[in-house]
Amino acid sequence: MTTGLQLSRDKLLEAYRRMATIRVFEETVHDLFESGALPGFVHLYAGEEASAVGVCSHLDDDDRIISTHRGHGHCIAKGCEVVGMMKELFGSSEGTCRGKGGSMHIADMGKGMMGANAIVGGGPPLACGAALAAKTLGTGKVAVAFTGDGGSNQGTTFESLNFAAIFKLPVVFVFENNGYAETTASSWSVACGDIVKRAPAFGMPGVQVDGFDFFAVHDAAAEAVQRARTGGGPTLIEVKLGRFFGHHEGDNQSYRGKGEVEALRRDHDCLHRFRKRVGDAKLLGGGELDAVDAEVKALVERAVAEARTAPRPAADQLLTDVYVSY
Amino acid sequence: MARILSYRQALSEAFRQEMERDPTIIMLGEDIAGGKGAPGDQDAWGGDMGITKGLIGRFGEARVIDTPISESAFIGAAVGAATCGLRPVVELMFVDFMGVCFDQIFNQAAKFRYMFGGKARTPVVIRTQIGAGYRAAAQHSQCLYPLFTHIPGLKCVVPSTPYDAKGLFMTAVRDDDPVVFFEHKLLYDKAKGDVPEAPYTIPFGEAAIVRDGKDVTIVALARMVHFAQDVATDLAKEGIDVEIVDPRTISPLDEETILDSVAKTGRLVVVDEAYPRCGMAADIASLVAEHAFDDLKAPIRKVTPPHTPVPFAPELEDAFIPSRARIADAVRSVMRA
Numbered sequence: 001m002t003t004g005l006q007l008s009r010d011k012l013l014e015a016y017r018r019m020a021t022i023r024v025f026e027e028t029v030h031d032l033f034e035s036g037a038l039p040g041f042v043h044l045y046a047g048e049e050a051s052a053v054g055v056c057s058h059l060d061d062d063d064r065i066i067s068t069h070r071g072h073g074h075c076i077a078k079g080c081e082v083v084g085m086m087k088e089l090f091g092s093s094e095g096t097c098r099g100k101g102g103s104m105h106i107a108d109m110g111k112g113m114m115g116a117n118a119i120v121g122g123g124p125p126l127a128c129g130a131a132l133a134a135k136t137l138g139t140g141k142v143a144v145a146f147t148g149d150g151g152s153n154q155g156t157t158f159e160s161l162n163f164a165a166i167f168k169l170p171v172v173f174v175f176e177n178n179g180y181a182e183t184t185a186s187s188w189s190v191a192c193g194d195i196v197k198r199a200p201a202f203g204m205p206g207v208q209v210d211g212f213d214f215f216a217v218h219d220a221a222a223e224a225v226q227r228a229r230t231g232g233g234p235t236l237i238e239v240k241l242g243r244f245f246g247h248h249e250g251d252n253q254s255y256r257g258k259g260e261v262e263a264l265r266r267d268h269d270c271l272h273r274f275r276k277r278v279g280d281a282k283l284l285g286g287g288e289l290d291a292v293d294a295e296v297k298a299l300v301e302r303a304v305a306e307a308r309t310a311p312r313p314a315a316d317q318l319l320t321d322v323y324v325s326y
Numbered sequence: 327m328a329r330i331l332s333y334r335q336a337l338s339e340a341f342r343q344e345m346e347r348d349p350t351i352i353m354l355g356e357d358i359a360g361g362k363g364a365p366g367d368q369d370a371w372g373g374d375m376g377i378t379k380g381l382i383g384r385f386g387e388a389r390v391i392d393t394p395i396s397e398s399a400f401i402g403a404a405v406g407a408a409t410c411g412l413r414p415v416v417e418l419m420f421v422d423f424m425g426v427c428f429d430q431i432f433n434q435a436a437k438f439r440y441m442f443g444g445k446a447r448t449p450v451v452i453r454t455q456i457g458a459g460y461r462a463a464a465q466h467s468q469c470l471y472p473l474f475t476h477i478p479g480l481k482c483v484v485p486s487t488p489y490d491a492k493g494l495f496m497t498a499v500r501d502d503d504p505v506v507f508f509e510h511k512l513l514y515d516k517a518k519g520d521v522p523e524a525p526y527t528i529p530f531g532e533a534a535i536v537r538d539g540k541d542v543t544i545v546a547l548a549r550m551v552h553f554a555q556d557v558a559t560d561l562a563k564e565g566i567d568v569e570i571v572d573p574r575t576i577s578p579l580d581e582e583t584i585l586d587s588v589a590k591t592g593r594l595v596v597v598d599e600a601y602p603r604c605g606m607a608a609d610i611a612s613l614v615a616e617h618a619f620d621d622l623k624a625p626i627r628k629v630t631p632p633h634t635p636v637p638f639a640p641e642l643e644d645a646f647i648p649s650r651a652r653i654a655d656a657v658r659s660v661m662r663a
Binding site for chain 1: 445
């Protein structure tokens with residue numbers, strides 16, 4: 001199995017590109033939302049990039065993932081197109097979901113992205129279904145359910161863990177524990193303390209990783225995805241991380257500790273850590289990464305410029321695509 | 327030559343024929359075979375009503391999947407698998423159990439196509455039992471199809487005869503949208519009729535005119551269609567000529583056939599075993615009031631249970647279910663008006 005530090009230069013650059021894209025996309029959405037340009041609600045993934053990218057770097061377009069309300073990062077990590085995503089956030093008819101899904105429901109089946117999902121705990125049963133289809137059809141594909149610490153306490157999640165284990169489904173349950181379900185601390189809401197401790201109760205391997213470290217996530221996911229692909233059944237991964245923004249934009253975050261976010265940004269930025277690791281190991285140079293940063297910034301700027309003037313849905317779009325046929 | 331099958335036999339035949347036709351159809355549910363992991367018989371039950379008996383022997387456990395009692399997991403898995411190339415038919419044993427898994431049906435399956443801008447298909451069929459009269463009381467006897475009909479994105483099928491059960495199931499399993507298929511538990515053995523052996527489909531959104539008549543239109547569903555037929559036979563002796571319309575699917579609903587019938591008879595009685603508030607009887611009454619008010623010679627009458635849970639004591643349950651006598655009284659009352 002290739003560890004993260006054994007990845008080719010191209011793969012490392014691509015991982016960095018996706019993480020940086022998520023970061024710039026989310027920082028930009030933060031500003032856009034604050035300026036009043038975006039309707040609705042957005043839940044930002046900044047700070048958690050290493051998790052989505054570390055996991056999705058093992059997947060191709062035919063592997064499926066399902067996400068949460070905090071889904072932009074999973075979309076980008078899975079290869080969804082950034083300009084279409086930005087248009088979707090604006091509600092344009094050229095958006096990924098033609099303006100009918102919005103931030104909380106972005107999906108791109110062609111990329112194996114089964115959707116952000118605005119129901120906490122809604123995703124794990126669906127990921128079991130994707131895995132069941134892969135197993136039944138013998139495609140060798142896997143499914144990944146991204147869930148938060150809040151979703152880890154849902155009955156749907158418990159059912160899915162058991163269901164996946166008894167059928168040995170090719171699925172990986174990734175619990176991104178960012179410490180808070182909205183405002184409620186996971187240190188309080190998870191009775192056994194660590195979500196990973198639940199894995200043995202459901203008869204599956206579990207591993208807890210540092211979610212600020214791309215390489216830690218990458219290597220844990222490599223093993224889990226390989227286990228799923230080779231008939232070894234499900235794995236539970238608890239990724240410990242933190243979000244740079246609130247639950248949603250507009251959240252005053254008064255429940256967080258004094259200086260907590262500043263310390264996260266200063267000491268636990270997954271992009272900084274990535275740069276240091278690949279620099280120390282002399283795998284990539286700072287100039288190459290700076291060039292990626294510039295490309296990403298330009299891409300997101302173009303996405304915003306296009307999204308601001310993108311076509312709006314025609315009135316008759318209200319009534320279309322409720323059914324395939326009716 | 328007529329081939330008389332029960333509703334149960336018609337459904338079993340439809341399942342078998344469709345699974346033979348299309349290898350991407352799988353079945354999931356609690357005890358749909360039975361005995362999974364147990365020391366005794368496999369295929370011990372074939373579903374709690376025996377409707378899926380024999381399928382596991384024919385199609386194997388990769389396609390006929392007994393699940394734990396985890397409705398969110400296995401209905402959600404059916405929904406997820408439907409977006410990934412399978413056509414799952416999943417059994418929610420009693421519709422009353424929807425409370426533990428409804429999110430996967432109404433927020434997930436029903437909404438993918440719209441939320442994702444038309445870029446998803448979710449061809450899943452959710453089979454479930456409805457109906458009172460089994461002495462099973464409040465949590466195993468309801469007709470909750472109005473709750474599903476309320477949700478855009480779901481199709482709702484309520485067959486009343488063996489012929490319709492087979493043909494509508496075949497349509498359901500070939501359909502690319504999520505379909506909820508409601509089977510009345512008292513019809514499995516009591517409803518019998520001619521069913522062709524060769525596969526056939528019945529389009530959704532086409533009501534059946536079960537009986538032609540000129541005086542009063544009765545719109546009824548499932549078991550109530552049979553009650554309406556009994557009442558119509560009796561009232562013919564009083565000179566009242568009843569027309570009976572069975573919508574067969576309530577989403578989509580064949581509004582045209584209902585309105586045409588009322589235009590002809592000028593009188594409407596809606597009979598429904600579901601609760602009266604926000605139900606199909608109210609829905610159909612409002613349809614006619616809005617679009618055919620000028621055709622009406624008498625006020626619309628609804629015959630439904632009271633707004634109560636289903637009781638256990640047999641005499642109370644019998645009083646809960648719309649009776650032939652109440653239906654007949656409603657018809658007579660609109661004839662007098």
